[in-house]
Amino acid sequence: ALRVSAVAEADKTAAINKSGTSSVPATTKDIENKLRYLFGRNEVSTPNDAYQGTAWSVRERLIDAFNKTHEHWKKEDPKFIYYLSAEFLMGRSLTNTVFNLGLQGDYATALKELGQKMEQVAEAERDAALGNGGLGRLAACFLDSMATLDLPGWGYGIRYKYGMFKQALKDGYQQELPDIWLTSGNPWEVRRDDVRHMVGFGGRVERRREAGGREVAVWTPAEQVIAQAYDNPIPGYSTPTTSNLRLWDALPLSEFDLAAFNAGDYDRAMLARERAEAISAVLYPNDSTPEGKELRLKQQYFFVCASLQDVLSRFKATHGSARWDLLPSKAVFQLNDTHPTIAVAELMRLLVDVEGLEWDEAWGITTKCLNYTNHTVMPEALEKWPVKVMAKMLPRHMEIIEVINEGWTQWLSAHLASELPAPEERAKRIAAMSIIHENPWNKEEMLVNMAYLAVVGSSAVNGVAAIHSNIVKDEIFNDFYKIFPSKFQNKTNGVTPRRWLAWCNPELADLITQQLGSDAWINDTEQLTALRTHASDPAFQQRWAAVKSAKKERLAGLIKRVWGEEVNTAALFDIQIKRIHEYKRQYLNVLSIIWRYKQLKRMSPQQRLQAVPRVCVIGGKAASAYDMAKRIIRLVTAVGSVINADPDTRDYLRLYFLPDYNVSLAETIIPAAELSQHISTAGTEASGTSNMKFALNGCLIIGTWDGANIEIAEETGVENVFVFGVRAEDINGLRKERKNFKTDPRWDEIMRDIEGGMFGDKEYFKPLVDSVNNMKVGNDWFLLANDFAAYLDAQQQVDECYRDQAEWLRRSIMYTAGSGKFSSDRTIRQYAEDIWHVGPCRPPPAAGGQQ
Numbered sequence: 001a002l003r004v005s006a007v008a009e010a011d012k013t014a015a016i017n018k019s020g021t022s023s024v025p026a027t028t029k030d031i032e033n034k035l036r037y038l039f040g041r042n043e044v045s046t047p048n049d050a051y052q053g054t055a056w057s058v059r060e061r062l063i064d065a066f067n068k069t070h071e072h073w074k075k076e077d078p079k080f081i082y083y084l085s086a087e088f089l090m091g092r093s094l095t096n097t098v099f100n101l102g103l104q105g106d107y108a109t110a111l112k113e114l115g116q117k118m119e120q121v122a123e124a125e126r127d128a129a130l131g132n133g134g135l136g137r138l139a140a141c142f143l144d145s146m147a148t149l150d151l152p153g154w155g156y157g158i159r160y161k162y163g164m165f166k167q168a169l170k171d172g173y174q175q176e177l178p179d180i181w182l183t184s185g186n187p188w189e190v191r192r193d194d195v196r197h198m199v200g201f202g203g204r205v206e207r208r209r210e211a212g213g214r215e216v217a218v219w220t221p222a223e224q225v226i227a228q229a230y231d232n233p234i235p236g237y238s239t240p241t242t243s244n245l246r247l248w249d250a251l252p253l254s255e256f257d258l259a260a261f262n263a264g265d266y267d268r269a270m271l272a273r274e275r276a277e278a279i280s281a282v283l284y285p286n287d288s289t290p291e292g293k294e295l296r297l298k299q300q301y302f303f304v305c306a307s308l309q310d311v312l313s314r315f316k317a318t319h320g321s322a323r324w325d326l327l328p329s330k331a332v333f334q335l336n337d338t339h340p341t342i343a344v345a346e347l348m349r350l351l352v353d354v355e356g357l358e359w360d361e362a363w364g365i366t367t368k369c370l371n372y373t374n375h376t377v378m379p380e381a382l383e384k385w386p387v388k389v390m391a392k393m394l395p396r397h398m399e400i401i402e403v404i405n406e407g408w409t410q411w412l413s414a415h416l417a418s419e420l421p422a423p424e425e426r427a428k429r430i431a432a433m434s435i436i437h438e439n440p441w442n443k444e445e446m447l448v449n450m451a452y453l454a455v456v457g458s459s460a461v462n463g464v465a466a467i468h469s470n471i472v473k474d475e476i477f478n479d480f481y482k483i484f485p486s487k488f489q490n491k492t493n494g495v496t497p498r499r500w501l502a503w504c505n506p507e508l509a510d511l512i513t514q515q516l517g518s519d520a521w522i523n524d525t526e527q528l529t530a531l532r533t534h535a536s537d538p539a540f541q542q543r544w545a546a547v548k549s550a551k552k553e554r555l556a557g558l559i560k561r562v563w564g565e566e567v568n569t570a571a572l573f574d575i576q577i578k579r580i581h582e583y584k585r586q587y588l589n590v591l592s593i594i595w596r597y598k599q600l601k602r603m604s605p606q607q608r609l610q611a612v613p614r615v616c617v618i619g620g621k622a623a624s625a626y627d628m629a630k631r632i633i634r635l636v637t638a639v640g641s642v643i644n645a646d647p648d649t650r651d652y653l654r655l656y657f658l659p660d661y662n663v664s665l666a667e668t669i670i671p672a673a674e675l676s677q678h679i680s681t682a683g684t685e686a687s688g689t690s691n692m693k694f695a696l697n698g699c700l701i702i703g704t705w706d707g708a709n710i711e712i713a714e715e716t717g718v719e720n721v722f723v724f725g726v727r728a729e730d731i732n733g734l735r736k737e738r739k740n741f742k743t744d745p746r747w748d749e750i751m752r753d754i755e756g757g758m759f760g761d762k763e764y765f766k767p768l769v770d771s772v773n774n775m776k777v778g779n780d781w782f783l784l785a786n787d788f789a790a791y792l793d794a795q796q797q798v799d800e801c802y803r804d805q806a807e808w809l810r811r812s813i814m815y816t817a818g819s820g821k822f823s824s825d826r827t828i829r830q831y832a833e834d835i836w837h838v839g840p841c842r843p844p845p846a847a848g849g850q851q
């Protein structure tokens with residue numbers, strides 16, 4: 001039977017509860033009441049009113065489900081997963097919550113009665129943008145899958161007051177504005193006044209002898225703050241399970257220094273408060289780039305310390321403080337990149353200093369409980385903290401890391417004795433694997449290598465796509481891999497098919513459900529494979545195309561609102577949306593657009609009629625300190641203004657930069673995309689996850705043999721993907737030879753155009769030209785010139801394929817059909833089986849609720 005079908009079906013499924021009576025009037029009333037009593041407004045007159053009323057009403061259903069789930073979990077006491085992450089890029093919650101809880105019928109109808117449309121109401125919500133990009137959004141997809149699979153698990157992170165900055169364009173340049181997302185309250189969180197932990201920084205460490213003669217370290221921090229818990233319920237889909245994302249807010253120990261105030265020192269009275277609040281104030285807007293600032297280390301320790309205390313205090317409440325040997329059978333932690341890696345030292349501190357365990361026993365427990373995921377190969381992004389900074393801010397942790405490293409290097413020395421009998425050779429290898437090592441750029445400084453600490457302190461280390469996991473083993477951590485081969489695993493990323501198809505593209509979801517005869521694919525995406533047999537069916541293709549057209553119209557509307565221009569919705573919609581980074585090569589995309597423009601200019605009006613029209617869209621944020629990325633954004637807008645204004649070509653080519661790319665914008669753009677670009681230098685993009693979202697929505701890919709593109713091509717059929725460019729294994733050699741590389745004449749021509757001011761701003765673009773063209777400056781590290789000709793050829797193939805709409809549509813269907821593997825449900829099942837060893841624990845169905 002057809003169980004769901006998203007918005008379009010709302011009216012049909014609406015309103016009838018188990019007893020056969022309509023629940024809509026009650027829902028309508030509830031929305032009105034929430035607005036009246038929480039906001040003092042008597043009438044639902046705007047989408048924002050409707051949003052507030054609806055959200056606060058839905059919140060109660062969510063909390064009921066949350067409480068039932070946690071009652072059950074408390075009773076069953078299963079092993080729990082704790083996903084530690086500095087970022088959770090959740091996006092909006094209303095639609096997701098309503099659909100995951102199966103309440104869409106009630107609420108869509110109630111809103112209709114109030115003269116509102118669910119879709120518009122949903123748009124009144126601000127994104128929870130507590131993340132930068134891939135890593136943060138992956139964490140959000142994982143929470144959705146864990147809940148949907150009934151796995152007992154929580155996320156732990158920071159409740160940033162200001163999330164990812166809002167991006168605006170000013171004269172075509174990026175402008176960063178604060179993201180003030182909490183101003184009108186947050187219905188999706190519950191403040192837990194009874195859940196608070198103290199977190200200390202700085203100070204000194206003393207030794208004391210206990211009664212039994214045991215020497216203990218006593219850390220007296222110089223500064224303490226309170227970590228205040230906020231719970232964000234995470235509803236699973238089609239299950240009563242609602243799990244939790246617990247985020248920490250930093251509060252001062254005492255509200256206000258009255259003595260200082262009375263003494264007339266107002267500034268000092270406020271100081272402690274400001275210092276504490278600074279910790280959870282802002283998300284660092286870096287993506288795969290390091291931020292060696294002390295405040296960042298403070299943030300990391302803050303949330304790790306609070307989270308570990310939280311877990312250990314619950315463990316003690318159930319198992320007492322004499323059975324720490326049971327901890328690994330009750331709790332497993334996943335470190336989302338190196339950001340929470342201080343957990344290795346903190347868990348040791350809590351077990352040894354606070355709980356009084358012997359070092360070796362504590363180490364056994366710690367390494368059994370922790371696991372680490374690496375999310376980038378960019379060497380500069382592997383976090384390293386100066387020993388001096390660590391020692392000052394976390395003196396006891398620095399000591400612990402020193403002891404860990406001593407044990408580690410001693411063990412290594414013994415282990416390597418037969419392989420490297422020569423002492424100098426052995427010492428060299430040990431130095432290369434030491435957690436504490438010299439700063440290669442400044443011999444005076446010693447660094448703590450957080451990735452090495454994570455590898456040594458964890459049971460499992462994984463990469464996020466097959467090629468990436470091989471690079472992790474064969475390059476980044478090769479020395480470690482040779483010693484602990486079984487520690488290293490691959491867990492290819494995935495995305496939640498709920499948010500990224502069923503809820504963001506209900507029209508396509510309905511079509512799939514009709515074709516497959518059930519919506520069971522939503523929780524079992526392997527069933528999408530059955531679409532393959534319909535890929536060449538002209539009738540099905542027509543319906544498929546009609547959905548894409550409707551989505552393109554919607555995106556055209558958005559472009560109109562932002563840029564004030566109409567675009568041809570029969571044109572090929574070509575999209576590249578992701579963080580702006582040199583390795584992701586948005587620059588290469590722009591160069592090919594320039595070439596396309598020049599070709600069109602050279603054609604006669606008659607010849608142009610044969611061209612495939614394209615609307616190119618680029619979106620993404622540049623880290624505030626990433627100068628080159630900001631120049632790339634300006635190049636996009638500058639090229640766009642020339643191209644879009646040219647009467648000769650504007651019917652055939654457009655280029656728009658869409659500002660403030662975020663989760664919600666992605667939900668509009670991805671369903672409308674026909675071609676998406678994933679063109680990183682081979683070996684640099686760990687996985688990519690938007691490639692999976694595009695594929696799921698029937699969007700063709702032009703891409704390099706990199707990250708998850710490879711596995712997507714394998715599932716979709718390599719012949720259906722526009723693959724181009726050099727391979728990862730050739731990169732090192734090519735980099736060495738780059739200065740002798742003979743660039744393509746078309747490349748040279750474009751470089752001269754940019755340098756000559758064809759798009760204005762020539763001084764500003766000079767460093768960009770130099771970075772790929774002047775061997776003294778940038779060396780073209782990401783090999784744009786090497787891939788340029790192959791990229792243009794691939795773009796040619798795209799045009800040819802688009803001319804044959806039957807073939808294009810066949811491929812489009814094949815992408816969705818080949819997406820079964822890329823559900824985060826599959827990824828999470830693999831983590832649960834191979835790393836976490838945690839099984840499902842489903843609460844009983846709620847009366848009258850879902851199964």
Ligand code: OAK
Binds near residue numbers: 132287288687
């Ligand atoms: C961000 C900060 C530090 C280190 C890595 C990142 C990050 O976002 N990495 C991205 O993670 C995604 C999820 O695994 C991958 O799909 C992206 O390829 C990777 O760049």
